[in-house]
Amino acid sequence: MALQMTEKEEGSASDIILETRNIVKRFGGVVALAGVSIKIPRRWIVLLIGPNGSGKTTLVNVITGFLKPEEGKVIYEGRDITGVEPHIITRMGIVRTFQIPKPFINLTVLENLLAAYPPGPHENPYKAVSKRSWVKTEEEAVEKAFDILKALGMERAWDQKASELSGAELKLLEVGRALMSGAKLMILDEPAAGVNPTKAHEIFSVIRKLREERGITFLIIEHRIDIASQYVDYTYALHLGRLISQGPPQKVLNDKAVIESYIGG
Amino acid sequence: MMANFAVLAEQILSFIGIYYIVSIGLNLKAGHMGIPDFGHAMFFAMGGIVVGNIVAHIAAAVAAKSVPGVTVAGVIASNTKTLSIMNTKFFPYHPLLDIGLVIFALVLSLILGGILGWIASLPALRLRGEFLAILLLTVAEGLRVIFTYTKSLMGSTPTVGLSTPALFSWTHNSGLAATIFTIIVALIVYVYVERLHNSPAGRLFRAARDDEDAAKALGKNVVTIRRDAMIIGSALAGLAGAVYALNPFLGGGSVAAVSIFNRVWWTFWPWALIILGGMASNRGTGLATIIVGVSLIWPVRLYSFKVAQVLHASALGINPDQFANALEYAFIGLIILIVQAVLPRGIIPEYPSRTLPFEKYARGKVLPPKPKEE
Amino acid sequence: MNFETLMAPLYYASILSLLSVGITLSYMTTKVFNFAHVRYATVAAYFAAATMLSLVVHYHITLNSSVRTLGGMRYILPLPGWIYAVGFIVASIVGGLVSILLYYAVLKPLERRGLSPLALMISTLGFDFLLVAFLFIFMSEKPIINLAAKASSLIGAVNFASLGLDFADEYIYIGNSMIRGSVLGALILAVVVTIVLTFLTRKTKLGVMMRSSIENPNLALVLGINVDRVFAIAWFIAGLIAGMAGFLMLFGTSFLKFISPTSPYNSIVVSVFAGAIVGGIFNVEGSIGGGFLIGLIEKLFVPWLAAVMNAPGLIKYNKVFSMFAVALTLLFIPEGLASIRFRRFRRKTTGGEI
């Protein structure tokens, strides 16, 4: 039902896929998040910016269940998912990437992508000897994996081990795995860091395309605001664990508070 | 001379078979899944118990009706006597029952090994790395003590243990039969682990081993993945234990806690073999087992005296018994140290899980079609 | 419970604590569980025995138990005191040297190749097997056997069945009650080691360097501390203490087992790890206490429980209790018993900050 509504009211802010309410997260004495509330409308591409240490990654960790907040709630499609285990949150349709890539280091690029295919009975080890139990799903996964590799321009590296990839390739691999997972909401933590500008534009084009074609929602953390801002619908700015500005990208980027937060460190 | 050679060959093959099964079980846990199981011997022991205790009881229940001197209680109370009666007067004449019992023993040892593996996986969910290794080592030691001193489990004399039923005594040559049986089981296990490796589930073990957080972020339940690896790897160890107890070359016709819970034989040796072969490498473990089995140590272990006589420089006056012992220890030690220093990925490094012919897809999808040969 | 029944538990507990502390010292510094550690004691015991036996043969000493008095104490020395002193020193030094050998010849090179702590732990296992092999060969050499046979004929105190070593203990009378020298020695040594280590880690420059190297090796390097050397010293000390324990094992064989390349290693190694973990793998004093505690559980508490429950069979299962102690500690207080007090202490001192 919710999906149909989106289809009709594309671009409207009324269908909120994810919302955080007053998230507070502390590490010992450090207050990483001091009451953060954001809303992400379905099918929007939302950018989250802020200087180093402002709490962006922490917010992602809280949303995806890797950290439990001291206060506040995470609401996903109307359901409270605060403190739910990460893999369950992913199965609900949220996938995240890591700022510092976390590849399956001894697996090949293709294996990395295949392992990212949504979990299901094809991964049951007790039935694994019977090829019939998994071969259909696996064929679909392989098709999809090669499509993604092509879209990311990594097709030549498909049989390389992840340990042999460059830093930029690892970032692409992170994105590729997220794409494999078929999530409704993708949270990408600096997907274009260390990637050359052409590639960065390509990544964001892929993101746009996925939004148009599959209606996927994105929350993207990115320091390369110049590139990212061309592709996004909305921007949140964090500073010292607080939201200091939000709105369309151009408005936020010109916000004095935001500029000061970057200058002041 | 020929006969001697045949026996030597059978013994070596039996050792290779058994060590392949027990090591590959460990490799699944430690290599594919990254769980450092230092208590592997306890799962192996389950198979020994199945044959020495449970199967013997069942057989005695059947034999008691027709063979005088056999009682169910006698399996523990007068173990040597009861088993020797059954081994000479009962098993040789009931091939079908024997075969049934062998199959039953294999299945039950898989199940018991798996159950113990499941129990052991519970702490494995909370602990990582060396701490888990130490915990599993300790648990295996505790279990060894329990089995050693509990009469109803391992008989009244800890060092003697239980005589095992001779379930191949119906054949012409039970040694040969047991050897063939051992090799067949090992081959089936090899085919099984390779198929598991080349499946999405096998790939997932390796993925979750490499990065748990990434696996979680992709919706994978790392808890059940680790649990399943523990169960399957431990079940294979249990299977190995049963094969060991069924094979007279290996168990020597009896199982005792000192042999089936032996850390050096069933935990440390398998570690050395999987390190030599390559962690998470099913083929490597096989090659390592064959190399080590054929080349040196097992002939040494089997013919310690002869080797010691040949090698021993009498000037040094080294006691042949101790020398054979020393050789075996030195061998494991050197394998572990040298391989870790020189060849940390083993003789056949971990290889990808080939679920499908990927090259074909690659050609069709992303790479230019094969250039025509010029 | 009379005095005599306390002998075995006290001896055992002291030996365990002397060995547990080395596991902790080496773990704290390099984050490696050392499987060879307990074997140092065996190696040291053999070297000490060989040295002492050579002296016995060389000086043609016969077993002529002399009764001496010191204050109100009477004590019997089966052998001249200086022979024990030499044996003790040899044992300690051998223990320390073997430890250094492992550190420099195995651990450091492998660590430089980027092996994980787990792989390093396995490499200590490999080294340990080489030690066993060495002992099997070394101890079965004719010269050694001849030496032992000669010494045996003089002092008649060496059990030489399957290369087992078993030295006559000495007895010390305090009034009418008797305490065995091995027990007293082990107890005193445990206390001394605790005091010295506490002093060393808290009050000396070496201790300061050691602690900063443990907490932040990179910072320590920047401050000009030779972290490798500091850790090597810690390993040497660990080996030294294990060697001392090995010396004491020569005389307490009736409490433990006779000494062979694999004994008493096989029966105590898990308990030693248990002591280190239960006491606190990050805490030197804690591990000494942990070793002592495990020793008392196995040799005092379980027998007592067996007596109370009228189930004498229970005594044999004593290691099961250690297993539970380890499991509970690792699962619920992974930093060991010593961390409990430490945490409360910390909260008190830094309470205002949060």
Ligand SMILES: Nc1ncnc2c1ncn2[C@@H]1O[C@H](COP(=O)(O)OP(=O)(O)OP(=O)(O)O)[C@@H](O)[C@H]1O
């Ligand atoms: N696990 C942790 N333990 C302690 N402190 C943490 C932890 N994770 C984050 N912090 C602290 O929380 C604050 C926010 O960190 P966070 O990683 O969320 O920042 P960020 O906005 O993602 O920065 P960057 O742009 O550098 O990625 C920082 O002060 C950081 O030091």
Ligand SMILES: [Mg+2]
């Ligand atoms: Mg960040």
